[in-house]
Amino acid sequence: MIQQKLGLDDRDVKILTWMMENPGISQADIAERLKVSQPSVNARIQKLTRTGMLNHHVGLSFTNSGLFLARVDLTASNPNMFLEKMRKCSFFVNGFIMSGKNNVSVFLVSEGLKKIDEIITNHIRSEEGVSDINVNVVVSASNDFLFKLNLVSEVQRNNCLNPESCANCNVVHPSAASTARIK
Numbered sequence: 158m159i160q161q162k163l164g165l166d167d168r169d170v171k172i173l174t175w176m177m178e179n180p181g182i183s184q185a186d187i188a189e190r191l192k193v194s195q196p197s198v199n200a201r202i203q204k205l206t207r208t209g210m211l212n213h214h215v216g217l218s219f220t221n222s223g224l225f226l227a228r229v230d231l232t233a234s235n236p237n238m239f240l241e242k243m244r245k246c247s248f249f250v251n252g253f254i255m256s257g258k259n260n261v262s263v264f265l266v267s268e269g270l271k272k273i274d275e276i277i278t279n280h281i282r283s284e285e286g287v288s289d290i291n292v293n294v295v296v297s298a299s300n301d302f303l304f305k306l307n308l309v310s311e312v313q314r315n316n317c318l319n320p321e322s323c324a325n326c327n328v329v330h331p332s333a334a335s336t337a338r339i340k
Contacts (some may be wrong), residue, residue, distance in 0.1 A: 240252040
């Protein structure tokens with residue numbers, strides 16, 4: 158059973174469940190529901206946080222963002238090195254080393270599919286040791302999916318795999334296309 162594997166008792170499970178349902182629930186509300194003191198709830202929350210069972214994440218909501226999310230599955234000769242390179246991309250959300258047909262799965266997000274295609278074409282397909290690339294666009298999610306997006310890096314382009322590939326991109330910089338035509 159998952160509860161035993163994680164080392165959680167019934168009170169821990171209730172606290173985690175209530176906090177996942179409503180991240181803003183107060184310790185006083187939890188204490189009232191459990192019929193224990195608020196300091197007792199605080200001690201449990203601190204323990205759950207310290208052991209890594211409870212994390213607080215802030216991110217953008219895929220459901221509410223209006224952004225495009227793509228899952229790219231591929232085979233890489235060195236999956237760890239490939240994922241480390243992808244971490245530098247502003248549009249990279251997360252990556253996984255997998256078992257099965259493909260050994261890597263990455264999620265990319267952008268305001269348009271054209272940018273995602275550019276990243277796949279210019280940075281993934283051209284990567285040495287990468288083959289068997291399959292791309293799927295996420296249409297909807299059954300549960301809200303939160304993701305961290307490096308918005309500062311997108312603007313500054315200082316951590317990009319190849320900043321020059323985006324410098325004149327009319328998807329990232331809509332005015333770049335008109336500026337390029339004027340020159």
